[in-house]
Amino acid sequence: MLTPTTIFEVLLAAYGPQGWWPVGVGEGDGRAAAYHPLDFAVPRTDSERFEICVGAILTQNTAWRNVEKALVSLHAAGGVQPSALLRMPDQQLADAIRPSGYFNVKSRRLRVFTEFYLLLAGSAPTREELLKVWGVGPETADSMLLYAYGRLHMVIDAYTRRIFSHLGVISETATYDDVASVCEAELPRDVPVYQEMHALLVAHAKRYYQRLPYDDPLFPQVSSETNRKNEV
DNA sequence: AACCAGGACGTGA
Protein backbone atom coordinates (compact mmCIF):
# COMPACT_ATOMS: atom_id res chain seq x y z
CA MET A 1 0.00 0.00 0.00
CA LEU A 2 1.39 3.39 -1.00
CA THR A 3 1.84 5.99 1.71
CA PRO A 4 2.46 9.75 1.44
CA THR A 5 6.03 9.22 2.68
CA THR A 6 6.78 6.66 -0.01
CA ILE A 7 5.32 8.97 -2.64
CA PHE A 8 7.40 11.83 -1.26
CA GLU A 9 10.61 9.80 -1.47
CA VAL A 10 9.94 8.67 -5.02
CA LEU A 11 9.09 12.19 -6.20
CA LEU A 12 12.08 13.75 -4.46
CA ALA A 13 14.40 11.19 -6.04
CA ALA A 14 12.87 11.83 -9.46
CA TYR A 15 12.71 15.62 -9.48
CA GLY A 16 14.94 16.89 -6.68
CA PRO A 17 14.04 19.76 -4.32
CA GLN A 18 11.65 22.30 -5.85
CA GLY A 19 12.45 25.17 -3.51
CA TRP A 20 8.94 26.60 -3.31
CA TRP A 21 7.44 29.16 -2.84
CA PRO A 22 8.76 31.18 -5.81
CA VAL A 23 9.39 34.78 -4.76
CA GLY A 24 10.90 37.80 -6.43
CA VAL A 25 8.54 37.61 -9.38
CA GLY A 26 8.71 40.83 -11.36
CA GLU A 27 11.98 42.01 -9.90
CA GLY A 28 14.28 40.46 -12.44
CA ASP A 29 13.38 39.08 -15.84
CA GLY A 30 9.75 38.93 -14.87
CA ARG A 31 9.80 35.32 -13.75
CA ALA A 32 10.54 33.81 -10.38
CA ALA A 33 13.87 35.32 -9.40
CA ALA A 34 14.43 33.71 -6.06
CA TYR A 35 13.47 30.09 -5.69
CA HIS A 36 15.14 28.74 -2.57
CA PRO A 37 16.22 25.21 -3.35
CA LEU A 38 17.96 23.63 -0.36
CA ASP A 39 17.65 26.89 1.50
CA PHE A 40 14.37 26.39 3.36
CA ALA A 41 15.64 27.38 6.77
CA VAL A 42 16.11 30.99 5.71
CA PRO A 43 13.33 32.98 7.38
CA ARG A 44 11.12 34.91 5.02
CA THR A 45 11.52 38.65 4.95
CA ASP A 46 8.42 40.73 5.45
CA SER A 47 8.24 41.59 1.76
CA GLU A 48 8.62 37.93 0.81
CA ARG A 49 5.81 36.98 3.17
CA PHE A 50 3.45 39.49 1.65
CA GLU A 51 4.32 38.51 -1.89
CA ILE A 52 3.65 34.86 -1.07
CA CYS A 53 0.25 35.74 0.40
CA VAL A 54 -0.65 37.83 -2.64
CA GLY A 55 0.45 35.00 -4.93
CA ALA A 56 -1.60 32.51 -2.94
CA ILE A 57 -4.74 34.55 -3.59
CA LEU A 58 -3.93 35.23 -7.24
CA THR A 59 -3.29 31.57 -8.00
CA GLN A 60 -6.74 30.43 -6.88
CA ASN A 61 -7.94 28.17 -9.69
CA THR A 62 -5.39 29.81 -11.96
CA ALA A 63 -2.21 28.70 -13.72
CA TRP A 64 0.93 30.09 -12.11
CA ARG A 65 2.18 31.48 -15.42
CA ASN A 66 -0.78 33.85 -15.42
CA VAL A 67 -0.08 34.81 -11.82
CA GLU A 68 3.48 35.72 -12.81
CA LYS A 69 2.14 38.19 -15.35
CA ALA A 70 -0.10 39.72 -12.72
CA LEU A 71 2.75 39.99 -10.22
CA VAL A 72 4.98 41.62 -12.82
CA SER A 73 2.45 44.35 -13.56
CA LEU A 74 1.68 44.76 -9.87
CA HIS A 75 5.36 45.27 -9.25
CA ALA A 76 5.58 47.76 -12.09
CA ALA A 77 2.58 49.61 -10.68
CA GLY A 78 4.37 50.45 -7.47
CA GLY A 79 5.56 47.31 -5.85
CA VAL A 80 4.00 44.33 -4.16
CA GLN A 81 3.64 45.82 -0.72
CA PRO A 82 0.62 46.50 1.49
CA SER A 83 0.68 50.29 1.44
CA ALA A 84 1.16 50.51 -2.32
CA LEU A 85 -1.56 47.98 -2.98
CA LEU A 86 -4.10 49.79 -0.82
CA ARG A 87 -3.22 53.09 -2.50
CA MET A 88 -4.05 51.77 -5.95
CA PRO A 89 -7.46 52.72 -7.33
CA ASP A 90 -9.82 49.79 -7.96
CA GLN A 91 -9.50 50.22 -11.69
CA GLN A 92 -5.72 50.17 -11.64
CA LEU A 93 -5.51 47.18 -9.31
CA ALA A 94 -8.01 45.13 -11.29
CA ASP A 95 -6.17 46.11 -14.45
CA ALA A 96 -2.80 44.99 -13.09
CA ILE A 97 -4.01 41.56 -12.05
CA ARG A 98 -6.20 41.01 -15.10
CA PRO A 99 -4.04 38.20 -16.55
CA SER A 100 -4.63 36.05 -13.45
CA GLY A 101 -8.37 35.95 -14.15
CA TYR A 102 -11.32 36.71 -11.82
CA PHE A 103 -9.77 40.16 -11.56
CA ASN A 104 -12.82 41.77 -9.95
CA VAL A 105 -13.15 39.23 -7.14
CA LYS A 106 -9.42 38.92 -6.67
CA SER A 107 -8.81 42.66 -6.40
CA ARG A 108 -11.45 42.75 -3.66
CA ARG A 109 -9.89 39.74 -1.96
CA LEU A 110 -6.45 41.35 -2.11
CA ARG A 111 -7.73 44.52 -0.43
CA VAL A 112 -9.54 42.63 2.29
CA PHE A 113 -6.53 40.44 2.98
CA THR A 114 -4.09 43.35 2.94
CA GLU A 115 -6.09 45.17 5.61
CA PHE A 116 -5.93 42.01 7.70
CA TYR A 117 -2.23 41.60 7.00
CA LEU A 118 -1.49 45.11 8.26
CA LEU A 119 -3.46 44.46 11.44
CA LEU A 120 -1.15 41.53 12.15
CA ALA A 121 1.74 43.97 12.36
CA GLY A 122 4.26 41.27 11.54
CA SER A 123 2.93 38.51 13.75
CA ALA A 124 1.75 35.19 12.36
CA PRO A 125 -1.97 34.58 11.98
CA THR A 126 -3.65 31.35 13.11
CA ARG A 127 -5.46 29.15 10.62
CA GLU A 128 -8.79 30.07 12.20
CA GLU A 129 -8.06 33.77 11.80
CA LEU A 130 -7.11 33.32 8.16
CA LEU A 131 -10.26 31.34 7.40
CA LYS A 132 -12.38 34.20 8.73
CA VAL A 133 -10.86 36.53 6.14
CA TRP A 134 -13.22 36.79 3.15
CA GLY A 135 -11.53 35.24 0.11
CA VAL A 136 -9.22 32.98 2.08
CA GLY A 137 -10.27 29.33 2.04
CA PRO A 138 -8.49 26.21 3.34
CA GLU A 139 -5.90 25.89 0.60
CA THR A 140 -5.03 29.57 0.47
CA ALA A 141 -4.74 29.68 4.27
CA ASP A 142 -2.51 26.63 4.40
CA SER A 143 -0.33 27.97 1.56
CA MET A 144 0.21 31.16 3.50
CA LEU A 145 0.89 29.32 6.76
CA LEU A 146 3.28 26.79 5.25
CA TYR A 147 5.22 28.97 2.84
CA ALA A 148 4.96 32.51 4.20
CA TYR A 149 5.02 31.71 7.90
CA GLY A 150 6.79 28.36 7.99
CA ARG A 151 4.04 26.65 9.98
CA LEU A 152 3.37 22.93 9.77
CA HIS A 153 0.21 22.89 7.64
CA MET A 154 -0.11 20.60 4.64
CA VAL A 155 -1.46 22.23 1.48
CA ILE A 156 -4.09 20.17 -0.32
CA ASP A 157 -4.84 21.23 -3.86
CA ALA A 158 -6.57 19.75 -6.89
CA TYR A 159 -3.32 18.05 -7.94
CA THR A 160 -2.82 16.45 -4.54
CA ARG A 161 -6.33 15.01 -4.61
CA ARG A 162 -5.90 13.78 -8.17
CA ILE A 163 -2.64 11.95 -7.52
CA PHE A 164 -3.66 10.52 -4.14
CA SER A 165 -7.00 9.40 -5.46
CA HIS A 166 -5.42 7.82 -8.51
CA LEU A 167 -2.85 6.00 -6.41
CA GLY A 168 -5.50 4.78 -4.00
CA VAL A 169 -4.24 6.71 -0.99
CA ILE A 170 -7.61 8.45 -0.56
CA SER A 171 -11.13 7.98 -1.87
CA GLU A 172 -12.64 10.30 -4.46
CA THR A 173 -15.02 11.68 -1.86
CA ALA A 174 -12.36 12.59 0.71
CA THR A 175 -12.75 16.11 2.08
CA TYR A 176 -9.94 18.65 2.37
CA ASP A 177 -9.43 17.80 6.03
CA ASP A 178 -9.47 14.07 5.28
CA VAL A 179 -6.59 14.43 2.86
CA ALA A 180 -4.68 16.72 5.20
CA SER A 181 -5.11 14.21 8.02
CA VAL A 182 -3.69 11.40 5.92
CA CYS A 183 -0.59 13.46 5.21
CA GLU A 184 -0.13 14.89 8.67
CA ALA A 185 -0.58 11.52 10.34
CA GLU A 186 2.14 9.85 8.34
CA LEU A 187 4.68 12.33 6.97
CA PRO A 188 7.61 13.50 9.11
CA ARG A 189 6.47 16.56 11.02
CA ASP A 190 8.96 18.79 9.26
CA VAL A 191 8.21 22.08 7.50
CA PRO A 192 10.68 21.58 4.61
CA VAL A 193 9.17 18.14 4.00
CA TYR A 194 5.66 19.61 3.82
CA GLN A 195 6.83 22.37 1.51
CA GLU A 196 8.61 19.96 -0.79
CA MET A 197 5.79 17.45 -0.70
CA HIS A 198 3.27 19.90 -2.06
CA ALA A 199 5.67 21.36 -4.62
CA LEU A 200 6.69 17.90 -5.82
CA LEU A 201 3.07 16.81 -6.20
CA VAL A 202 2.37 19.85 -8.35
CA ALA A 203 5.46 19.26 -10.48
CA HIS A 204 4.51 15.62 -10.95
CA ALA A 205 0.85 16.30 -11.69
CA LYS A 206 1.75 18.89 -14.31
CA ARG A 207 3.60 16.18 -16.19
CA TYR A 208 1.33 13.18 -15.90
CA TYR A 209 -2.06 14.18 -14.52
CA GLN A 210 -3.28 16.76 -17.01
CA ARG A 211 -5.76 14.55 -18.78
CA LEU A 212 -7.41 11.14 -18.38
CA PRO A 213 -6.51 8.38 -18.55
CA TYR A 214 -3.65 9.08 -16.17
CA ASP A 215 -0.46 7.18 -16.89
CA ASP A 216 1.99 7.57 -14.03
CA PRO A 217 5.42 6.20 -14.97
CA LEU A 218 6.69 6.57 -11.39
CA PHE A 219 3.93 4.30 -10.07
CA PRO A 220 3.14 2.09 -13.07
CA GLN A 221 1.54 -0.85 -11.26
CA VAL A 222 -1.17 1.32 -9.68
CA SER A 223 -1.59 3.27 -12.86
CA SER A 224 -2.81 0.49 -15.14
CA GLU A 225 -5.12 -0.94 -12.51
CA THR A 226 -6.87 2.34 -11.80
CA ASN A 227 -7.26 3.20 -15.45
CA ARG A 228 -8.92 -0.11 -16.03
CA LYS A 229 -11.32 0.68 -13.22
CA ASN A 230 -12.11 4.06 -14.75
CA GLU A 231 -12.91 2.57 -18.12
CA VAL A 232 -15.64 0.31 -16.78
C1' DA B 1 -12.51 24.06 -29.73
C1' DA B 2 -13.56 22.23 -25.46
C1' DC B 3 -11.09 21.90 -21.37
C1' DC B 4 -8.41 23.08 -17.42
C1' DA B 5 -5.39 26.20 -14.27
C1' DG B 6 -1.55 25.32 -7.32
C1' DG B 7 -10.34 27.92 -5.21
C1' DA B 8 -13.73 30.49 -2.71
C1' DC B 9 -18.27 32.07 -2.08
C1' DG B 10 -23.41 32.38 -2.46
C1' DT B 11 -27.50 29.97 -3.03
C1' DG B 12 -31.13 26.49 -2.79
C1' DA B 13 -32.28 22.01 -1.65
Add this chain to the structure above:
DNA sequence: TCACGTCATGGT
Protein backbone atom coordinates in the same frame (compact mmCIF):
# COMPACT_ATOMS: atom_id res chain seq x y z
C1' DT C 1 -24.03 19.29 4.69
C1' DC C 2 -23.91 19.25 -0.45
C1' DA C 3 -24.32 20.02 -5.26
C1' DC C 4 -24.19 23.62 -8.43
C1' DG C 5 -23.50 28.21 -10.61
C1' DT C 6 -20.37 32.20 -10.76
C1' DC C 7 -16.15 34.57 -11.31
C1' DA C 8 -12.42 35.32 -16.23
C1' DT C 9 -7.88 35.11 -18.57
C1' DG C 10 -4.75 32.23 -21.21
C1' DG C 11 -2.53 27.96 -22.82
C1' DT C 12 -3.17 23.22 -25.01
